[in-house]
Structures are given as C-alpha cells and as structure tokens.
Amino acid sequence: MFRVIEGDIIYNKLVHVITKANFELPKDVEDALLEAYNIENNENARIVLDILIKNAKIAKEKRIPICQDCGMVIAFVEIGDKVCIKGNLNDLINRAVSEVYKKNYLRPSVVKDPLKRINTQDNTPAIVHYEIKTGDKLRFYILIKGFGSENASIVKSLIPTITEDELISEIVNHVKNHGPNACPPLLVGIGIGGTLEKAALLSKKATLRPLKEKNNDPYWAKMEEKLLKEINELNIGPGGLGGKTTALGVHIEVFPVHIAGFTLAINMQCSAIRHGWFEI
Amino acid sequence: MKFKKINLPNEINELKSLKVGEWLLLDGPIYSARDQACKLLVDLIKERKDIPLELKNSLIYHMGPSPAPPGKASGSAGPTTSKRMDPFVPWLLSQGIVGFIGKGKRDKETEMYFKKYKGVYLVTVGGAGAYLGDKIKKMEVFAFHELGPEAIYYLEVEDFPAMVAIDSEGNSFWK
Numbered sequence: 001m002f003r004v005i006e007g008d009i010i011y012n013k014l015v016h017v018i019t020k021a022n023f024e025l026p027k028d029v030e031d032a033l034l035e036a037y038n039i040e041n042n043e044n045a046r047i048v049l050d051i052l053i054k055n056a057k058i059a060k061e062k063r064i065p066i067c068q069d070c071g072m073v074i075a076f077v078e079i080g081d082k083v084c085i086k087g088n089l090n091d092l093i094n095r096a097v098s099e100v101y102k103k104n105y106l107r108p109s110v111v112k113d114p115l116k117r118i119n120t121q122d123n124t125p126a127i128v129h130y131e132i133k134t135g136d137k138l139r140f141y142i143l144i145k146g147f148g149s150e151n152a153s154i155v156k157s158l159i160p161t162i163t164e165d166e167l168i169s170e171i172v173n174h175v176k177n178h179g180p181n182a183c184p185p186l187l188v189g190i191g192i193g194g195t196l197e198k199a200a201l202l203s204k205k206a207t208l209r210p211l212k213e214k215n216n217d218p219y220w221a222k223m224e225e226k227l228l229k230e231i232n233e234l235n236i237g238p239g240g241l242g243g244k245t246t247a248l249g250v251h252i253e254v255f256p257v258h259i260a261g262f263t264l265a266i267n268m269q270c271s272a273i274r275h276g277w278f279e280i
Numbered sequence: 281m282k283f284k285k286i287n288l289p290n291e292i293n294e295l296k297s298l299k300v301g302e303w304l305l306l307d308g309p310i311y312s313a314r315d316q317a318c319k320l321l322v323d324l325i326k327e328r329k330d331i332p333l334e335l336k337n338s339l340i341y342h343m344g345p346s347p348a349p350p351g352k353a354s355g356s357a358g359p360t361t362s363k364r365m366d367p368f369v370p371w372l373l374s375q376g377i378v379g380f381i382g383k384g385k386r387d388k389e390t391e392m393y394f395k396k397y398k399g400v401y402l403v404t405v406g407g408a409g410a411y412l413g414d415k416i417k418k419m420e421v422f423a424f425h426e427l428g429p430e431a432i433y434y435l436e437v438e439d440f441p442a443m444v445a446i447d448s449e450g451n452s453f454w455k
Contacts, residue, residue, distance in 0.1 A: 043281045044443070047303065051405045051441065059356075059410035068346045068356035068409035068429075105355055107346035107429050117316070119428050148361045148383075148406060180454070181361045181384030183406035239405050240384060241443065241453070272407040 003080075003136040005280055007087025014096035014140065017276040018073060021144050022065050022106055025056040028211045029248070029273045036185060036238070036245040045243025052238065052271055063104075067272040069146035070106040073097045073126040076143070076205065082136035090128060098122035109147070129201065137279055141208050144274035152182035155200045155265040162262050164223075167192075172230045174266050175247070179231075180240030183270035186247045187211070188231065191265040193255035203265035206251035208275055215252050224250045238271070283441065292337050292378050295400045296448040304402065306440040310339045310381070312433040314360050317424050318342075318368040325371050332423035333432065336376030343381075344429040345419065346409070354416035354435075356409030359383040362401070366390045373397035381442055385454050395450025402442040403453075415440045 033056070037049040059066040075093050079085075101108055101123040110124065111117040133139075154174065158167070171190060179186060191202025214221035227250040237243025248271070257263060281303055286294060288308025298304070311333060313321065324331050342362050346355035362382030369380075370393045379400035386401060394401055404412060418436035425431055445453040 044301075047281060047441070048405050051408045051411050055405075055408040055411035058414055062352075062410065062414065063349070064352070064410040064413050065346050065356040066410055067407055068344065068358050068413070069360070070346060070356075105347040105349040107344065107355070109344075109429065121428075151361065181363055183383070239403070241403070270407050 001082070002084040003082055004084045004086060005138055007085065007092050009280060010085070010087070010089070010138070011092050011096055013278050013280065014093060014142070015100055017140070017142050017278055018096060018100045018144070019104055021142060021274040021276045022070055022100075022104065023063055024060050025066060026273060026275065029271070030056050032211050032248045033185070033271065036248070040238075040243050040245060042237060042243035044239070044241035045237045045245060048237075048239035048241060049245070065106055066274060067146055068107055069148060070101065070109060070123065071144040071146045071274070072110060073123065074143040074145055074204070075126055075128045076131070076141040076208065077128060078131050078133045078139040080133050080135035080137045083138050085138070093126050093128055094124045097124050097126045139277065139279045141277045142275060143204070143208060146183075146270055146272065149182040149186070149268040149270040152178035152268040153203070153266055155196050155263070157196070158262040158264055160260060160262045167264070168223075168227060168230065170264065171227055171266060172234070175231050176234050176236070178268065179234070179236045179246055182268040183272065184236055184240055184247065185238050185245045185271050187269035187273055188227070188247050188250045189267035189269055190250065190252045191255070191267070192252060192263065193257040194263055196263060198255055199263040199265035200267070202253040202255055203267035206253040207267055207269040207273070209251050211249045217254075220252050220254060224252050288339065289337065292339065295339070295378055296398050298400065298444045298447060300444050300447050300451045300453050302444045304442050304444070306442060307438050308436065310341050310435050310437060311422065312341045312343045312345070312435060314342050314344050314430055315364055316427050316430045317432050318365050318372065320424055322368045322371040325375060331375070335372065338377050339379055339381065340372070340377055341381040341435065345413065345433065346429070348419060354413040354419040357413035357416055357419075358409035359404050359406055362386060369393050370397070373399045386446065386452070391446050391450055391452045394446045394448065398448040400444060400448050401446035403445040404440070404442045412440065
C-alpha cells in the first residue's frame, strides 16, 4: 500500500521553512553565541559576538535577512519507499525557492552559468539530494548556504596509512588557514570515507546536526571533542579577530572507504547557520 | 573598548593616521563594490576610460545587499570576503581610494600595497547583515545597474562599526 502525498502540502511546508531559515537563527545557535559571549574576555571577540547576537534579534524582529548572502538553497530529501508524491519534487522545490526569494526581498545570488554569470533573479536552482528510506514518511532538511564559508571548504584524498594525529593536524591546519575568512565562529562539518562526492556530501550533512549532538560512535565523538578543543586554541576567534570561540562545533560523519583511499571533506559553515526540517 | 567616530567625507583622511586594532563608528557616504564591479572599474582604469564615480578620497565597501523591502532604506548588508578582491587593490588604490571595508585576511602582497598608497583596510562583522543594514540610512544604485546585487551602490551610514585591520603603514592585524 502506498501513501499518497499531495504536492501542495509539500510546497507550503517548503515555503514556510525556507522563509523562516532566512530570518530566524535556530535556538541552539543563538544559545551558543550567547554562551560564547559569556566566556570570552577578548575585547574584539565580545564586540563581534555582541553584534552577532543583536543581528539575530534585528533579523527576526525587523524582518531583515540574517545575512545579505541568502545563499544557495540545499534540500536533503529522504523519501520513504511507501511514499507516492503527486507532482514533480524538483519543480516543487524550485517553485518554492523562487516564491520565497522574490516575495521576501532575499538576495538572488545564483548565476546561470559560472563563466557567463547572468543572474537567474530568483535564486533557483536549488541543490537537491535524494535518499530512499524504508517507510511511509517524507522528510526534508533545508540548508541556506552562503558562499563565504562554502569557498573555504575542501575535498581531498589522503593516504590510507594516515594516523589519527596526522588527520587531526590536517583538519586543524585547514581551519587555521581558511577559518578567518569563513565568518567564524564556525561549525566545521567533516566527511570521512567513501568517494570524493560521498565525502563532500557527508561533510555537508554533518552541519545539519544540532550543535550539542555528538557522533553516535564514541570513538568519533571523542575525535569531535578533541578537534573542537584544538580549533578553539587557534585564537582565530569570532570574526577572525581573536578569542577562544573559533568554532561552535565540529561534526564528523564517516562512511566505508576503498583499501587504497582515505577521503576527507571539510565543509565550513559560518555562524549564520540557517537550516530547518520537516516531515510529512 | 572605545569606538572612534569618523565623519565622512570630511574626516576621510584621518583614516590614514589610525592604527591596527582601533574600532571606529563611521558616519556618512560610502560606495559598495564587490567582485564584478571591482573588475569593471579596473578594466576602465586600464583602458583609461571614464569612471562612473569619483574614486579619489572615497571609501569602498565590499558588499552586495539584499533588496530593500518597502519602507526600509536597506536590506541585509554585511561584508563579503575581501581576499577575492586582492588582484584589484593596487589599481583601485592608485586612483586615490582611501580604503576598503570588508572581512577576512588579505594576501601578504596586498598588505604592502596599503603601505605604498597610504590606504587602509577596515573589517566589519561577517554574518551581521541585518545589524549592518540597519546602520544604512540611504541606499541607491549608483553605477553598473546591470550587475544587480553586484552593482555599485551609494550608501549613507550612521554608527557603522569597523576595525582597522591593515593601516596606512602596511601593519596588519594578522602580522
């Protein structure tokens, strides 16, 4: 037996979540900024965090986008194998993005061709990833991704004999070199394993996890903790102007890999962590 | 921390005497220019053609705003990563631009140009577009209209916060 889901229901939920993400910082992020403000004694860090906390308040109350870079919209869609959707899901998502960006005065930041660079005017197309799950539910994770931090992200192939310490210094060095330009405090998403595109996808998915939630595997959870500590000792700080809060979190996702390989992706997420999710 | 008030355009040259790490509150007119607008300006400079704005003694903000909703002067208007504009810095400073407002580190080579041309690089807070947009009291497209959010905008700001990251002697916050 299939469960039929009407396109309109999906469209309306998408419009709501994409809009909200652009104006309202998630509670866990707002709390983390406040917590950081309270532990910082570096003056620059306190100025920057104070402004970021006020920014979230102004964005919500005055309906000004959290960041002028209203990003590219990324949708992670999990489709239950008992679900039947009435309508073309790709079209529904792009229609919702177009509607939300035009109606809410969000900046259209997408150009149709990387070299010809003509703006599409409505921030479409969205980037969509599908995954088939067991069951009769349809789940969406929406991420609004700015390119200041996306530009600071990488995928690379390391050697399979790499040690734990070498891996840690690889990641910490990347944050050291690219963190200041990615609008810290950051959420560092890390994907390890799989092929090149799999690792990249994992690193981005890692940033969807709520801030206080650790990796399920205690080994990797401990690694996340260790990385966060080392990254926060870099003194990059909020806005890159010094302090102990370079990252609010480090999230790792892992996947099996080939005997010859060790794929690493680092997806930098700026402090404007704009996401939301829903299930039908 | 004490913020130093700078009234533009009258006190524009005071920026040259400031030191790395000083925080400012800017009042007055500035222009925006990011990737494509900077590239177009530099093309015009190289071809010795007319430039649509007076670059001498100006302050350029690397920013592309979100559209202003009805009843508001500006939309969200935070800085974009300035490092991408590094190749344009010597050309623009050579025209008498006093400085840039942006975010993030610059190349070592770029830092030297600030010394050579007595220019300054100010940073403001990335990710604070709503807060900074709220400090913009007037905003209108000034040139390169066809670039949309990447056009050159004329802006009037009030209490706009920024920190000196590279001073006119080439000293850098990042050493």
